[in-house]
Amino acid sequence: MRWTTLRGLEKLSMQAMLTFAAMNLKKMANWTWKRPCPA
16 A cells, blocks of 8 residues: 555554455445345
8 A cells, every 4th residue: 555644564554454344344235135025
């Protein structure tokens, strides 16, 4: 990650983990809502 709001390797890795966690949560939410209902 070239451009970040934080400086330092430890802070950068924390920002990257939070970013990827948010992306995974978004994927899971989309997957959950797009499944057909088992009616």
